[in-house]
Amino acid sequence: MIAKIKQLLEEVETLKASNAEELEALRIKYLSKKGAINDLMADFRNVAADQKKEVGMRLNELKTKAQERINALKEAFDSQDSGSCDLDLTRSAYPVDLGTRHPLSIVKNEIIDIFGRLGFSIAEGPEIEDDWHVFSALNFAEDHPARDMQDTFFIEAHPDIILRTHTSSVQSRVMEVSQPPIRIICPGRVYRNEAISYRAHCFFHQVEALYIDKDVSFTDLKQVLLLFAKEMFGADTKIRLRPSYFPFTEPSAEMDISCNICGGKGCPFCKHTGWVEILGCGMVDPNVLESNGIDSKVYSGYALGMGIERITNLKYQVKDLRMFSENDTRFLKQFEAAN
Numbered sequence: 294m295i296a297k298i299k300q301l302l303e304e305v306e307t308l309k310a311s312n313a314e315e316l317e318a319l320r321i322k323y324l325s326k327k328g329a330i331n332d333l334m335a336d337f338r339n340v341a342a343d344q345k346k347e348v349g350m351r352l353n354e355l356k357t358k359a360q361e362r363i364n365a366l367k368e369a370f371d372s373q374d375s376g377s378c379d380l381d382l383t384r385s386a387y388p389v390d391l392g393t394r395h396p397l398s399i400v401k402n403e404i405i406d407i408f409g410r411l412g413f414s415i416a417e418g419p420e421i422e423d424d425w426h427v428f429s430a431l432n433f434a435e436d437h438p439a440r441d442m443q444d445t446f447f448i449e450a451h452p453d454i455i456l457r458t459h460t461s462s463v464q465s466r467v468m469e470v471s472q473p474p475i476r477i478i479c480p481g482r483v484y485r486n487e488a489i490s491y492r493a494h495c496f497f498h499q500v501e502a503l504y505i506d507k508d509v510s511f512t513d514l515k516q517v518l519l520l521f522a523k524e525m526f527g528a529d530t531k532i533r534l535r536p537s538y539f540p541f542t543e544p545s546a547e548m549d550i551s552c553n554i555c556g557g558k559g560c561p562f563c564k565h566t567g568w569v570e571i572l573g574c575g576m577v578d579p580n581v582l583e584s585n586g587i588d589s590k591v592y593s594g595y596a597l598g599m600g601i602e603r604i605t606n607l608k609y610q611v612k613d614l615r616m617f618s619e620n621d622t623r624f625l626k627q628f629e630a631a632n
């Protein structure tokens with residue numbers, strides 16, 4: 294009997310199982326009611342009285358060791374299981390951090406929406422342009438300062454190829470391939486060789502509008518300008534036009550709106566004048582129509598253009614232009630509500 298117990302003790306101390314089924318088979322073999330250890334327990338009553346004490350102790354030791362060994366193997370399996378899959382599938386997911394629309398995109402879309410309701414469709418053109426579409430077709434004289442190297446990015450090997458300095462280049466591209474009525478807006482990025490500071494950048498964004506048809510007059514232009522200002526800055530907004538000069542329009546004007554920050558009373562933003570400048574406009578110069586194959590005796594039109602950064606500054610009082618291109622999410626997040 295004692296020899297049998299010793300043999301089983303050796304066996305259980307070296308038990309191995311490579312999966313849960315094998316482990317269960319071992320438990321049945323040694324520890325179940327019909328297992329080897331219970332068989333020995335059943336034989337215990339046949340043990341001689343003087344050996345009962347020692348056999349009893351050894352039997353208990355065997356049973357404890359067998360239980361311990363099987364428990365240890367089970368624990369090893371359990372920790373292996375959780376090691377291969379340490380995901381807690383019941384935990385709630387990390388919140389997904391959604392991006393927000395860029396303030397310039399928000400304002401650009403608002404402008405597009407206002408002009409869209411007036412029947413203007415969107416036209417786009419290349420940012421890398423030729424001199425003709427950016428300057429010549431728009432009535433810029435050969436010696437116009439805007440062509441100067443100081444303002445325009447030229448490509449050294451091809452001085453005729455430039456980064457467009459305004460979105461008006463899209464107007465000439467549309468005019469050369471279509472006949473009036475033309476009613477388009479051209480949103481896009483433009484480039485100028487300027488030192489980067491809080492109030493200037495080497496690239497910025499514009500939206501231009503162009504309307505060409507028979508009998509288009511300055512009155513039509515003023516009406517659209519007033520409507521745009523009221524839609525963009527509120528129904529109380531007033532506008533005023535100051536005479537100006539642009540090569541591609543004649544007459545030309547710059548438009549101010551009553552300062553939307555102080556309501557026209559005067560504040561540091563409007564330099565205490567009550568007015569802030571927001572865009573340039575005018576009647577399309579007949580030379581421009583002719584350059585682009587449109588009969589200036591039959592058709593007339595107006596054009597207007599504005600900087601999207603300028604409008605965004607007015608709406609949100611962003612004091613440093615550079616913030617628009619720094620991609621600082623702390624800045625961009627502030628416009629979440631406007632999305």
Ligand SMILES: [Zn+2]
Nearest residue numbers: 552555560563
């Ligand atoms: Zn003001």
